[in-house]
Amino acid sequence: MSNGDEKVCNAVRELLNQNGVLEGEQEIQYATKFSVKSGANKAGIIVYNSGKIHVEGADSELKKWVTDLKTSIESGTAAPGILLPAEIEKFPQTLQERAPDCDGVVLWFFQEALRCYKAGSAAGAAFMLGAASEKAILLLIESYGNRIKDDKNREAFFSRVNNKMISVKYDEFKRSYKSATPKPKELPLAQDLEQLLDGAFNFYRHTRNAVGHPQIIPDLDKGVILANLGQFIVYVERIYKLIAFYNANDVQV
Template sequence: MPNGDEKICNSVRSLLENNGVLEAEQDIQHATKFSVKSGATRAGLLVYNSGKIHVEGAESELKAWLLEVKGSIESGTAAPGILLPAEIEKFPQTLRERVPACDDVVIWFFQEALRCYKAGSAAASAFMLGAASEKAILLLIESYGNRISNAENHEKFFSRVNNRMISVKYDEFKRSYKSAKPQPKELPLAQDLEQLLDGAFNFYRHTRNTVGHPQIIPDLDKGVVLANLGQFIVYVERIYKLIEFFNQNEMQV
């Protein structure tokens, strides 16, 4: 039995473990001390046998989150959102830095996906990520079609993709692009369509559809959704490298 109030200690322990930030737990005089770590940042939370909670440590996002934990327990309200490591918190900033030309709509939906994940909704996060992916793919398809040099083939391509579902648009794009010239020569761009874009696009689309079509209760693993939030940056980076390639070359189809 902990020195601190047992019920409160159980609540604190559960929250810290679920967020992957519990480093150690130690009984001290009249209290139980939870040592907490996120990245290089450390803080502490003390639960006294009286039920009082005290947060210690230098000012940081981690300490601010622990204060939210304290407040939620003391007030009996909902638990605070998920605490993410600093590098994950910076995902939108990282995307802007690596893809300066990234469309604002893509970034907005990506930011919403991260907010939803932090709020504890993997399903909403997957839906928003699917929307961000769709916008990026639409930009890719449009940039390719606009660079088809033959006017008749240009018109035929857009007649096949306009007013179609995103999966049909993407399939038509792949079919046309595979026989188009020129093709990127340098790796990994030369292999991106099948090795990276296909897998990522289909994951984002399928998970979005799983949430958006209310036939069954979605069964989404939070860890998988988080991993694909990180993968999204590479995915968009490669899409924009292909867009840049199309902008620099007339496509012969």
């Protein structure tokens, strides 16, 4: 039996375990102390037998999160959002570092996806990732089309993609790309269209549609969504390398 208030201890223990930050707990005089760790950051949360909660530790994102947890328990409000490891918190910064020319719209929707995930909404994150992906692909298609050298071929390409759904635009782009010259020759860029881009584009589009078309409740796995938040950085980095290639080369189709 805990020295601290049993009900409060159970609430604290459950939330810490859910977020994978409970390092240990020990009974101290008139209280139970929970040790909390995330990366290099540490904090403590003490639950007294009166039910009072005290937070200790150096200032950090972890301590801030633990303080929010304390407030949520004391006030009976919703628990704080999901606590993510430091490298995941830095995803937007990492995206900008690896794709310095990343469009502001792409970055905004990516940041919103991360906020949704942290708030516990996998559906919101999936929808925002789909929107960010669509904008990035539209920029690639526009860059490719603008570099088609022959005026008639360029006009014909844009007539096939303008005012169409994103899936139609992407399929038209792929068909044109297959017969176009030149193509990137260096790996992995040379293989990206049919390998990385196809799979990622279709995942982001399908999960967005699952959320955006209210026919059934979408079955979304939080772990898969989190993995694809990380994959999105590689995906956009490759898209911008393709954009840079086409900005430097005329296209013959």
